Amino acid sequence: MGLLFDRHYRPLFGFFMNLTRQPALSEDLTQEVFLRVLRYSASFKEGSAFRPWLYRIARNVLADHQSRLQPLTHLQEAEQVADTRPDAHQVAEAHADRVLLGQALSRLPQEKRELLLLYKDPDLSSQDLATIFGCTPSTLKVRVHRAMNDLRSLFFQPQEVTS
Amino acid sequence: MMCQDFQTEILDGQKKEAATDASKALAEHLAQCADCRDLQRLMEGLNALPHPDPPEGLSQRFHQRLALELAATSKSHPFLGSWWMPLSAAALLLLSAGMSLGFLLRGGRDDSGMARLRRGSAADRMEAIALVNQQNSGPVEMVPALLDRIGHDPSLEVRLSAVEALYIFCSDPEISPRIELALSAQDRPEVQLALIDLVAALRQRRAAEALRRLIREGGLPAEVRQRAKQRLAQMSL
Numbered sequence: 001m002g003l004l005f006d007r008h009y010r011p012l013f014g015f016f017m018n019l020t021r022q023p024a025l026s027e028d029l030t031q032e033v034f035l036r037v038l039r040y041s042a043s044f045k046e047g048s049a050f051r052p053w054l055y056r057i058a059r060n061v062l063a064d065h066q067s068r069l070q071p072l073t074h075l076q077e078a079e080q081v082a083d084t085r086p087d088a089h090q091v092a093e094a095h096a097d098r099v100l101l102g103q104a105l106s107r108l109p110q111e112k113r114e115l116l117l118l119y120k121d122p123d124l125s126s127q128d129l130a131t132i133f134g135c136t137p138s139t140l141k142v143r144v145h146r147a148m149n150d151l152r153s154l155f156f157q158p159q160e161v162t163s
Numbered sequence: 164m165m166c167q168d169f170q171t172e173i174l175d176g177q178k179k180e181a182a183t184d185a186s187k188a189l190a191e192h193l194a195q196c197a198d199c200r201d202l203q204r205l206m207e208g209l210n211a212l213p214h215p216d217p218p219e220g221l222s223q224r225f226h227q228r229l230a231l232e233l234a235a236t237s238k239s240h241p242f243l244g245s246w247w248m249p250l251s252a253a254a255l256l257l258l259s260a261g262m263s264l265g266f267l268l269r270g271g272r273d274d275s276g277m278a279r280l281r282r283g284s285a286a287d288r289m290e291a292i293a294l295v296n297q298q299n300s301g302p303v304e305m306v307p308a309l310l311d312r313i314g315h316d317p318s319l320e321v322r323l324s325a326v327e328a329l330y331i332f333c334s335d336p337e338i339s340p341r342i343e344l345a346l347s348a349q350d351r352p353e354v355q356l357a358l359i360d361l362v363a364a365l366r367q368r369r370a371a372e373a374l375r376r377l378i379r380e381g382g383l384p385a386e387v388r389q390r391a392k393q394r395l396a397q398m399s400l
Contacts (some may be wrong), residue, residue, distance in 0.1 A: 018212060
Protein backbone atom coordinates (compact mmCIF):
# COMPACT_ATOMS: atom_id res chain seq x y z
CA MET A 1 0.00 0.00 0.00
CA GLY A 2 2.80 2.38 0.94
CA LEU A 3 4.46 1.84 -2.42
CA LEU A 4 1.21 2.34 -4.31
CA PHE A 5 0.59 5.53 -2.39
CA ASP A 6 4.07 6.89 -3.02
CA ARG A 7 3.75 6.14 -6.70
CA HIS A 8 0.32 7.61 -7.34
CA TYR A 9 -0.52 10.23 -4.74
CA ARG A 10 1.05 13.20 -6.52
CA PRO A 11 -0.99 13.02 -9.75
CA LEU A 12 -4.08 12.14 -7.73
CA PHE A 13 -3.59 15.16 -5.49
CA GLY A 14 -3.11 17.31 -8.61
CA PHE A 15 -6.35 15.91 -10.06
CA PHE A 16 -8.29 16.89 -6.94
CA MET A 17 -6.58 20.27 -6.73
CA ASN A 18 -7.48 21.13 -10.31
CA LEU A 19 -11.07 20.17 -9.55
CA THR A 20 -11.55 21.70 -6.10
CA ARG A 21 -8.75 24.31 -5.80
CA GLN A 22 -8.67 23.54 -2.09
CA PRO A 23 -5.37 22.06 -0.86
CA ALA A 24 -6.64 20.76 2.47
CA LEU A 25 -9.71 19.14 0.95
CA SER A 26 -7.57 17.67 -1.84
CA GLU A 27 -5.28 16.11 0.74
CA ASP A 28 -8.20 14.58 2.63
CA LEU A 29 -9.74 13.25 -0.57
CA THR A 30 -6.40 11.80 -1.68
CA GLN A 31 -6.02 9.99 1.64
CA GLU A 32 -9.60 8.74 1.50
CA VAL A 33 -9.03 7.26 -1.97
CA PHE A 34 -6.13 5.15 -0.75
CA LEU A 35 -8.00 4.03 2.34
CA ARG A 36 -10.79 2.85 0.04
CA VAL A 37 -8.20 1.09 -2.09
CA LEU A 38 -7.26 -0.78 1.05
CA ARG A 39 -10.85 -1.51 2.09
CA TYR A 40 -11.99 -2.62 -1.34
CA SER A 41 -8.81 -4.34 -2.45
CA ALA A 42 -10.78 -7.59 -2.83
CA SER A 43 -12.80 -6.02 -5.65
CA PHE A 44 -9.70 -5.29 -7.72
CA LYS A 45 -9.46 -7.72 -10.61
CA GLU A 46 -6.07 -9.32 -10.74
CA GLY A 47 -4.28 -8.57 -14.00
CA SER A 48 -6.24 -5.40 -14.76
CA ALA A 49 -4.67 -1.94 -14.75
CA PHE A 50 -4.44 -0.23 -11.37
CA ARG A 51 -4.66 3.42 -12.41
CA PRO A 52 -8.13 3.26 -14.01
CA TRP A 53 -9.40 1.51 -10.89
CA LEU A 54 -7.76 4.13 -8.69
CA TYR A 55 -9.37 6.99 -10.60
CA ARG A 56 -12.77 5.31 -10.56
CA ILE A 57 -12.49 5.28 -6.79
CA ALA A 58 -11.30 8.90 -6.87
CA ARG A 59 -14.36 9.97 -8.84
CA ASN A 60 -16.60 8.10 -6.40
CA VAL A 61 -14.91 9.69 -3.38
CA LEU A 62 -15.39 13.15 -4.83
CA ALA A 63 -19.00 12.43 -5.86
CA ASP A 64 -19.80 11.08 -2.38
CA HIS A 65 -18.29 14.14 -0.78
CA GLN A 66 -20.20 16.52 -3.01
CA SER A 67 -23.54 14.73 -2.88
CA ARG A 68 -23.57 14.65 0.92
CA LEU A 69 -22.70 18.31 1.19
CA GLN A 70 -24.38 19.80 -1.85
CA PRO A 71 -26.20 22.63 -0.04
CA LEU A 72 -23.10 23.59 1.90
CA THR A 73 -20.94 23.49 -1.20
CA HIS A 74 -23.28 25.81 -3.05
CA LEU A 75 -23.25 28.20 -0.13
CA GLN A 76 -19.48 28.15 0.03
CA GLU A 77 -19.16 28.72 -3.68
CA ALA A 78 -21.49 31.70 -3.46
CA GLU A 79 -19.48 33.11 -0.59
CA GLN A 80 -16.22 32.46 -2.36
CA VAL A 81 -17.46 34.39 -5.36
CA ALA A 82 -18.42 37.27 -3.10
CA ASP A 83 -15.11 37.10 -1.26
CA THR A 84 -12.86 37.04 -4.27
CA ARG A 85 -13.70 40.15 -6.19
CA PRO A 86 -10.62 40.76 -8.33
CA ASP A 87 -8.30 43.65 -7.58
CA ALA A 88 -6.64 45.67 -10.32
CA HIS A 89 -3.71 43.28 -10.52
CA GLN A 90 -5.96 40.27 -10.86
CA VAL A 91 -8.04 41.98 -13.51
CA ALA A 92 -4.89 42.59 -15.52
CA GLU A 93 -3.82 38.99 -15.07
CA ALA A 94 -7.22 37.66 -16.06
CA HIS A 95 -6.31 38.19 -19.68
CA ALA A 96 -3.78 35.44 -19.51
CA ASP A 97 -4.91 32.28 -21.24
CA ARG A 98 -4.26 30.13 -18.24
CA VAL A 99 -6.51 32.13 -15.98
CA LEU A 100 -9.29 32.21 -18.55
CA LEU A 101 -8.87 28.51 -19.17
CA GLY A 102 -9.06 27.79 -15.44
CA GLN A 103 -12.23 29.86 -15.21
CA ALA A 104 -13.76 28.17 -18.24
CA LEU A 105 -12.89 24.75 -16.81
CA SER A 106 -14.42 25.57 -13.47
CA ARG A 107 -17.71 26.39 -15.19
CA LEU A 108 -17.92 23.09 -17.00
CA PRO A 109 -20.10 20.39 -15.47
CA GLN A 110 -18.20 18.20 -13.04
CA GLU A 111 -18.03 15.11 -15.25
CA LYS A 112 -16.69 17.04 -18.23
CA ARG A 113 -14.05 18.68 -16.07
CA GLU A 114 -12.97 15.30 -14.74
CA LEU A 115 -12.90 13.91 -18.26
CA LEU A 116 -10.70 16.66 -19.67
CA LEU A 117 -8.34 16.71 -16.71
CA LEU A 118 -7.83 12.97 -16.99
CA TYR A 119 -7.71 13.03 -20.79
CA LYS A 120 -4.66 15.26 -20.68
CA ASP A 121 -2.86 12.75 -18.42
CA PRO A 122 -0.31 11.06 -20.71
CA ASP A 123 -0.21 7.98 -18.46
CA LEU A 124 -3.87 7.19 -19.05
CA SER A 125 -4.79 5.62 -22.40
CA SER A 126 -8.15 6.02 -24.10
CA GLN A 127 -8.93 2.48 -22.99
CA ASP A 128 -8.07 3.38 -19.38
CA LEU A 129 -10.34 6.41 -19.57
CA ALA A 130 -13.14 4.36 -21.07
CA THR A 131 -12.82 2.02 -18.08
CA ILE A 132 -12.87 4.94 -15.63
CA PHE A 133 -15.95 6.48 -17.20
CA GLY A 134 -17.69 3.18 -17.85
CA CYS A 135 -18.09 3.50 -21.61
CA THR A 136 -16.50 2.29 -24.83
CA PRO A 137 -13.42 4.04 -26.25
CA SER A 138 -15.45 5.39 -29.16
CA THR A 139 -18.11 6.82 -26.82
CA LEU A 140 -15.33 8.31 -24.77
CA LYS A 141 -13.97 10.14 -27.82
CA VAL A 142 -17.39 11.59 -28.52
CA ARG A 143 -17.64 12.77 -24.92
CA VAL A 144 -14.19 14.36 -25.07
CA HIS A 145 -15.13 16.09 -28.29
CA ARG A 146 -18.29 17.50 -26.72
CA ALA A 147 -16.48 18.56 -23.58
CA MET A 148 -13.84 20.35 -25.63
CA ASN A 149 -16.53 22.15 -27.63
CA ASP A 150 -18.20 23.27 -24.40
CA LEU A 151 -14.85 24.41 -23.05
CA ARG A 152 -14.20 26.31 -26.24
CA SER A 153 -17.54 28.12 -25.90
CA LEU A 154 -16.77 29.10 -22.33
CA PHE A 155 -13.21 30.09 -23.14
CA PHE A 156 -13.88 32.26 -26.16
CA GLN A 157 -17.23 33.70 -25.10
CA PRO A 158 -16.87 33.90 -21.32
CA GLN A 159 -19.47 36.65 -20.84
CA GLU A 160 -22.23 34.90 -22.72
CA VAL A 161 -22.41 31.76 -20.63
CA THR A 162 -23.94 32.06 -17.20
CA SER A 163 -24.12 28.49 -15.89
CA MET B 164 -10.59 15.97 -44.96
CA MET B 165 -13.14 18.01 -43.06
CA CYS B 166 -12.62 20.13 -39.95
CA GLN B 167 -14.16 17.38 -37.84
CA ASP B 168 -11.50 14.92 -39.03
CA PHE B 169 -8.73 17.33 -38.11
CA GLN B 170 -10.31 18.02 -34.73
CA THR B 171 -10.46 14.31 -34.07
CA GLU B 172 -6.81 14.15 -35.03
CA ILE B 173 -5.96 16.95 -32.61
CA LEU B 174 -7.72 15.14 -29.76
CA ASP B 175 -6.27 11.77 -30.73
CA GLY B 176 -2.85 13.38 -30.91
CA GLN B 177 -3.14 14.03 -27.20
CA LYS B 178 -3.12 10.28 -26.70
CA LYS B 179 -0.49 9.70 -29.41
CA GLU B 180 -3.08 7.66 -31.25
CA ALA B 181 -3.10 9.66 -34.47
CA ALA B 182 -1.37 8.53 -37.64
CA THR B 183 1.94 10.38 -37.90
CA ASP B 184 1.72 10.84 -41.68
CA ALA B 185 -1.37 12.97 -41.21
CA SER B 186 0.55 15.63 -39.25
CA LYS B 187 1.60 17.54 -42.33
CA ALA B 188 -1.99 17.80 -43.55
CA LEU B 189 -3.03 18.95 -40.09
CA ALA B 190 -0.35 21.65 -40.05
CA GLU B 191 -1.52 22.91 -43.41
CA HIS B 192 -5.12 22.90 -42.26
CA LEU B 193 -4.30 24.76 -39.02
CA ALA B 194 -2.67 27.53 -41.03
CA GLN B 195 -6.04 28.16 -42.68
CA CYS B 196 -8.65 27.24 -40.07
CA ALA B 197 -9.17 29.43 -37.00
CA ASP B 198 -11.63 26.99 -35.40
CA CYS B 199 -9.17 24.14 -35.40
CA ARG B 200 -6.37 26.45 -34.24
CA ASP B 201 -8.58 27.41 -31.29
CA LEU B 202 -9.10 23.76 -30.44
CA GLN B 203 -5.39 23.06 -30.57
CA ARG B 204 -4.68 26.14 -28.46
CA LEU B 205 -7.11 24.85 -25.85
CA MET B 206 -5.54 21.40 -25.87
CA GLU B 207 -2.10 22.95 -25.38
CA GLY B 208 -3.53 25.13 -22.62
CA LEU B 209 -4.91 22.08 -20.85
CA ASN B 210 -1.53 20.39 -21.07
CA ALA B 211 0.13 23.50 -19.65
CA LEU B 212 -2.10 23.61 -16.57
CA PRO B 213 0.07 23.49 -13.45
CA HIS B 214 0.59 20.24 -11.57
CA PRO B 215 0.05 21.35 -7.99
CA ASP B 216 2.56 19.92 -5.54
CA PRO B 217 1.13 18.06 -2.56
CA PRO B 218 1.65 19.79 0.78
CA GLU B 219 4.68 18.83 2.79
CA GLY B 220 4.08 15.89 5.08
CA LEU B 221 1.10 14.47 3.20
CA SER B 222 2.82 11.15 2.71
CA GLN B 223 3.82 10.91 6.37
CA ARG B 224 0.32 11.83 7.54
CA PHE B 225 -1.19 9.21 5.27
CA HIS B 226 1.16 6.50 6.50
CA GLN B 227 0.24 7.30 10.09
CA ARG B 228 -3.45 7.16 9.24
CA LEU B 229 -2.92 3.95 7.32
CA ALA B 230 -1.16 2.35 10.28
CA LEU B 231 -4.11 3.19 12.51
CA GLU B 232 -6.58 1.92 9.92
CA LEU B 233 -4.71 -1.36 9.50
CA ALA B 234 -4.35 -1.81 13.21
CA ALA B 235 -8.07 -1.18 13.74
CA THR B 236 -8.99 -3.55 10.91
CA SER B 237 -6.85 -6.40 12.17
CA LYS B 238 -8.10 -5.84 15.73
CA SER B 239 -11.80 -5.80 14.87
CA HIS B 240 -11.61 -8.51 12.20
CA PRO B 241 -8.77 -10.79 13.25
CA PHE B 242 -9.77 -13.50 10.79
CA LEU B 243 -10.77 -11.26 7.90
CA GLY B 244 -8.73 -9.44 5.31
CA SER B 245 -5.53 -10.37 3.64
CA TRP B 246 -2.65 -11.97 5.45
CA TRP B 247 -0.49 -8.96 4.72
CA MET B 248 -2.72 -6.46 6.50
CA PRO B 249 -1.55 -7.20 10.06
CA LEU B 250 2.02 -7.41 8.78
CA SER B 251 1.69 -4.06 7.05
CA ALA B 252 0.23 -2.54 10.18
CA ALA B 253 3.08 -3.90 12.22
CA ALA B 254 5.59 -2.59 9.69
CA LEU B 255 4.04 0.86 9.64
CA LEU B 256 3.79 1.01 13.40
CA LEU B 257 7.44 -0.03 13.57
CA LEU B 258 8.22 2.74 11.11
CA SER B 259 6.43 5.24 13.33
CA ALA B 260 8.26 3.87 16.33
CA GLY B 261 11.52 4.18 14.44
CA MET B 262 10.80 7.78 13.64
CA SER B 263 10.09 8.43 17.30
CA LEU B 264 13.33 6.70 18.28
CA GLY B 265 15.16 8.85 15.79
CA PHE B 266 13.71 11.90 17.43
CA LEU B 267 14.91 10.75 20.82
CA LEU B 268 18.37 10.02 19.45
CA ARG B 269 18.50 13.57 18.16
CA GLY B 270 18.38 14.58 21.80
CA GLY B 271 14.76 15.43 22.38
CA ARG B 272 12.03 13.93 24.45
CA ASP B 273 8.85 14.34 22.50
CA ASP B 274 6.41 15.66 25.04
CA SER B 275 4.64 17.93 22.60
CA GLY B 276 0.87 18.00 22.44
CA MET B 277 1.09 16.65 18.89
CA ALA B 278 2.81 13.49 20.10
CA ARG B 279 0.54 13.06 23.10
CA LEU B 280 -2.48 13.36 20.82
CA ARG B 281 -1.40 10.18 19.12
CA ARG B 282 -0.04 8.19 22.03
CA GLY B 283 -0.73 7.30 25.60
CA SER B 284 -3.94 6.70 27.44
CA ALA B 285 -7.28 8.30 26.64
CA ALA B 286 -6.68 10.63 29.60
CA ASP B 287 -3.34 11.68 28.09
CA ARG B 288 -4.97 12.39 24.76
CA MET B 289 -7.78 14.35 26.42
CA GLU B 290 -5.21 16.43 28.27
CA ALA B 291 -3.28 17.09 25.08
CA ILE B 292 -6.47 18.26 23.39
CA ALA B 293 -7.38 20.46 26.35
CA LEU B 294 -4.01 22.17 25.99
CA VAL B 295 -4.30 22.60 22.27
CA ASN B 296 -4.66 26.39 22.47
CA GLN B 297 -1.34 26.57 24.33
CA GLN B 298 0.55 24.71 21.63
CA ASN B 299 2.85 26.54 19.30
CA SER B 300 1.63 24.41 16.43
CA GLY B 301 -0.61 26.17 13.94
CA PRO B 302 -3.64 24.84 12.11
CA VAL B 303 -1.45 23.14 9.52
CA GLU B 304 -0.24 20.67 12.15
CA MET B 305 -3.07 20.66 14.65
CA VAL B 306 -6.14 20.42 12.43
CA PRO B 307 -5.12 17.14 10.73
CA ALA B 308 -4.14 15.71 14.14
CA LEU B 309 -7.51 16.66 15.65
CA LEU B 310 -9.40 15.38 12.61
CA ASP B 311 -7.48 12.15 12.89
CA ARG B 312 -8.62 11.78 16.53
CA ILE B 313 -12.21 12.62 15.54
CA GLY B 314 -12.18 9.94 12.89
CA HIS B 315 -10.27 7.18 14.59
CA ASP B 316 -9.92 7.56 18.33
CA PRO B 317 -11.41 4.58 20.16
CA SER B 318 -12.63 6.87 22.95
CA LEU B 319 -15.86 8.79 22.35
CA GLU B 320 -14.79 11.45 24.86
CA VAL B 321 -11.54 12.06 23.02
CA ARG B 322 -13.39 12.43 19.74
CA LEU B 323 -15.84 14.93 21.23
CA SER B 324 -13.03 16.90 22.85
CA ALA B 325 -11.24 17.07 19.51
CA VAL B 326 -14.40 18.51 17.93
CA GLU B 327 -14.54 21.16 20.67
CA ALA B 328 -10.89 22.01 20.11
CA LEU B 329 -11.52 22.63 16.42
CA TYR B 330 -13.52 25.76 17.29
CA ILE B 331 -10.18 27.45 17.94
CA PHE B 332 -9.31 27.10 14.28
CA CYS B 333 -12.60 28.40 12.91
CA SER B 334 -10.87 31.36 11.30
CA ASP B 335 -8.86 29.03 9.07
CA PRO B 336 -10.56 29.40 5.66
CA GLU B 337 -9.69 25.83 4.69
CA ILE B 338 -11.22 24.16 7.69
CA SER B 339 -14.85 23.93 6.53
CA PRO B 340 -14.47 21.33 3.77
CA ARG B 341 -12.27 19.21 6.03
CA ILE B 342 -14.87 19.18 8.77
CA GLU B 343 -17.57 18.34 6.25
CA LEU B 344 -15.48 15.44 5.02
CA ALA B 345 -14.93 14.30 8.61
CA LEU B 346 -18.68 14.49 9.17
CA SER B 347 -19.41 12.37 6.13
CA ALA B 348 -16.90 9.73 7.30
CA GLN B 349 -17.96 9.74 10.98
CA ASP B 350 -19.50 6.55 12.38
CA ARG B 351 -20.47 7.71 15.91
CA PRO B 352 -23.83 9.54 16.16
CA GLU B 353 -22.70 11.61 19.15
CA VAL B 354 -19.72 12.90 17.19
CA GLN B 355 -21.88 13.49 14.12
CA LEU B 356 -24.11 15.77 16.22
CA ALA B 357 -21.12 17.70 17.53
CA LEU B 358 -19.73 18.08 14.02
CA ILE B 359 -23.08 19.30 12.71
CA ASP B 360 -23.05 22.01 15.40
CA LEU B 361 -19.53 22.96 14.36
CA VAL B 362 -20.48 23.15 10.68
CA ALA B 363 -23.46 25.37 11.58
CA ALA B 364 -21.22 27.62 13.68
CA LEU B 365 -18.78 27.97 10.81
CA ARG B 366 -21.57 28.91 8.41
CA GLN B 367 -22.88 31.51 10.84
CA ARG B 368 -19.40 32.90 11.33
CA ARG B 369 -18.85 33.22 7.58
CA ALA B 370 -22.24 34.86 7.16
CA ALA B 371 -21.43 37.34 9.96
CA GLU B 372 -18.10 38.17 8.35
CA ALA B 373 -19.82 38.79 5.02
CA LEU B 374 -22.31 41.14 6.69
CA ARG B 375 -19.57 43.04 8.55
CA ARG B 376 -17.69 43.46 5.29
CA LEU B 377 -20.81 44.70 3.57
CA ILE B 378 -21.49 47.29 6.28
CA ARG B 379 -17.86 48.37 6.39
CA GLU B 380 -17.59 48.93 2.65
CA GLY B 381 -20.47 51.41 2.71
CA GLY B 382 -22.42 52.67 -0.28
CA LEU B 383 -25.51 50.76 0.79
CA PRO B 384 -29.03 52.15 0.81
CA ALA B 385 -30.00 53.01 4.39
CA GLU B 386 -32.67 50.33 4.47
CA VAL B 387 -30.25 47.59 3.40
CA ARG B 388 -27.59 48.74 5.81
CA GLN B 389 -30.10 48.73 8.65
CA ARG B 390 -31.22 45.18 7.83
CA ALA B 391 -27.62 43.98 7.67
CA LYS B 392 -26.93 45.51 11.10
CA GLN B 393 -30.08 43.92 12.55
CA ARG B 394 -29.16 40.47 11.32
CA LEU B 395 -25.62 40.87 12.55
CA ALA B 396 -26.90 41.88 15.98
CA GLN B 397 -29.17 38.81 16.05
CA MET B 398 -26.23 36.59 15.21
CA SER B 399 -24.27 38.03 18.11
CA LEU B 400 -26.98 37.13 20.63
